[in-house]
Amino acid sequence: MHGPASSGWLLVALCAATGAYCLLRMRSSVGEQRRAAGGEALMGFGMAAMAVPAAVFTPPPWAWPACAVVFGAAAVQALWTGRGSPHHLHHSVGAGAMAYMAVAMAASPGREHGHGGVGIPALTGLLLLYFAGYVLVTGVRLVPVAAAPERSAATGAGSPGVPGWGDRPELVLACRLSMGIAMVAMLLTM
Template identity: 60%
Template structure:
């Protein structure tokens, strides 16, 4: 992936912060929310690790293969939860697609020439560039662009209704009294919006 150094570090910070909040959400009293938060924390920290500029750390090819295996396991878990109808099927589908997108990006990085595997390491690779499938990249870009727009619209005042994000609210995405920070639906949605935006930015660099 190719991105300016500053953009890469901003992605690292955004994804790490999202992953940290997901760790906080994993303390929820609801088992389904805890499982979802753990999966999203894995995605957030994984995206942060993948976004580290190659000029700082240039991991060997086997690291990207290991990333692909970890995220494939996460995709299986999301698919299993969706099949067992645990929680909202729409969110599990989004989580599944996110994990599969991570597998895809890790696969592209694993196939990159030595020394180029990183957010800033694919600049000027020309014919040597490890190219992913344009069709797959395009479909993922369309999906995450749509998700970012949808999630952003949902965070508009008065649009986040009771039960959204699996935690009760009453009227909007503002603070909710008596609801723990890890169970706040508007914060969970904002976290997913952040990771969706980061995913979109990372896909654009392929």
């Protein structure tokens, strides 16, 4: 219960739940929200698949190169469509990190999850620093602040409506925070 398999399953559950929530966010009426949610769903489910303990399932030899290609393409797509947007740049770094981990897993002799040990230490360290910083900044952004007093709806100056639960910024931040934490955990096993 306290071994690496239990932490692996917790990581799988966290990433799969995050991916499922991101799929639901794709129903948003805001176009940019839908596009971002699609990339985040791919990351969530991909991270869940990569975190499955090796004692339960050992992927076929072609799985890691396939993951590297999929996430490499996602990184390039995020860079191309973002063109300077910080959030798209973050998506690109995340997808690139997933491609890097898949390449490291394909190159490892045992090809077991979480036992790569082959990666470039400097790149792993840079990615760890980036994602640890991202987790801290995102966590701080989730800290509640005093709400501004709402204006009366009778004066017509109030907000046009309450966003749907899929468009709530705090839920989106919590989703991104959980994926950042999962990325740190996965990089620590490299």
